[in-house]
Amino acid sequence: MQDVSETRLTFKAATLRRDSLQQQIYDHLRSDIMTGVFRPGETLSSRSLATELGVSAMPVREALTRLTTEGALELTTSRTLRLRLLTPEDFDEITAIRTDLEGMAAERAAEQITGDSLARIGKLNDDLTAAANSGDADRYLKANATYHAEIYKISGWPLLLSMIERLWLIVGPSIRTCVPDRDHMATSQGFHDAVMTALTKGDAKAVRAAIVDDIQTAAHDIRAFLASGQKH
């Protein structure tokens, strides 16, 4: 592998050096973790990932180290890396921070939004609704992640976005294990529609409230799941 995401552009990517190999691997793993490709507690080894991707162990290792620093992975006593397991207390903490930061990003996005970006969010919301109706959990999770991320990007605050993404990185696997639920998708879509109407009206406080409701409703389901004893 020279380019993790697009194997057909291998040579071009290797020549132009779009990013370092390590960066590509990091981005790839990060995206996979956020969207729930890996399960909580699943172990990741640098060597096996390296052979799987066709590179040396080093760039994989550095990517995994970065993910460990960010709290997505944890080092077990037996020196193996695994996806972090969240306690209900961990989850409460993350939810509190998420409502604060995502609420701030959403409110600011509402103040900064332009016609173009509003239209783009509208389209992403349609995609999200379609994904929810299709019942395809993977598709829904990906659409949900991009929908939220695009809103927060409008805030114009990249550091804020990166901190929010770090939180997603930690809760992503847990979300994946319990969200494939049609009821959850339906109620969540209600909040997303509320976000859209508030955005079009330019009501920043209402946008924040709808985002916070979305997070807390999802958190309620996930917390119940975590407390009930995790079945991975």
Place this chain on the structure above:
Amino acid sequence: MQDVSETRLTFKAATLRRDSLQQQIYDHLRSDIMTGVFRPGETLSSRSLATELGVSAMPVREALTRLTTEGALELTTSRTLRLRLLTPEDFDEITAIRTDLEGMAAERAAEQITGDSLARIGKLNDDLTAAANSGDADRYLKANATYHAEIYKISGWPLLLSMIERLWLIVGPSIRTCVPDRDHMATSQGFHDAVMTALTKGDAKAVRAAIVDDIQTAAHDIRAFLASGQKH
């Protein structure tokens, strides 16, 4: 070097393997950056740091990579790493996030505080006052960092603390370049005393308000400095 922080315990640390070399180097650099040992824009090279510390380039490299991910360092076009230079806009963003997160941590700490921890914070506040009176900027900055960190630790939310520390990591160098100012230390001590009285009264909202005031007052000075064109 086998142990970055305590060279006299070299052998013991190497034997007991308290942490990986990379982790020790990371912690060491992180602390140095937060407390302003390095200046904004200063370049850091993995090899020179490695020879300086007496280790191979690799653990230093991984530590620097992690710091780059967190936004403390940036990669220039000539592929050298340097301490990130903040624009006034960057600084506004960080300040907004800091008031949110540190306010939340302080408020929660006030709710969770015990007699023991209150006494410890009181002692740290005394240290801070002494440092301010001494006029020793380095000592003051270190005391200030531990004072705030200890308060936030009481919140019992480690992820929140680590996210706050990431913000400190980014603003640390800029703070160092403009804070060595007796007036600033004096006004800041006023807020710290307000934190103490609010903590003893158990008034969580007042604790949050005092912390927010402290951050915003400092931010005002730093922003003026950044806007005036940075003289490193």
Place this chain on the structure above:
DNA sequence: CACTGCAATCTGAGATCGCAGATCAACGAT
């Protein structure tokens, strides 16, 4: 004296090798 050009020397990044723990399965003794 000024400008051009080449070479030495920086930089980060990747590959490869070896080490020390930890796990686990197979094998032998009881």
Place this chain on the structure above:
DNA sequence: ATCGTTGATCTGCGATCTCAGATTGCAGTG
């Protein structure tokens, strides 16, 4: 059959070597 031990094979971590790009400084030429 069961328990204990041992060795093969995982794991992450560090050192070393190499490469490509960028900078720098010195030398040679106009």
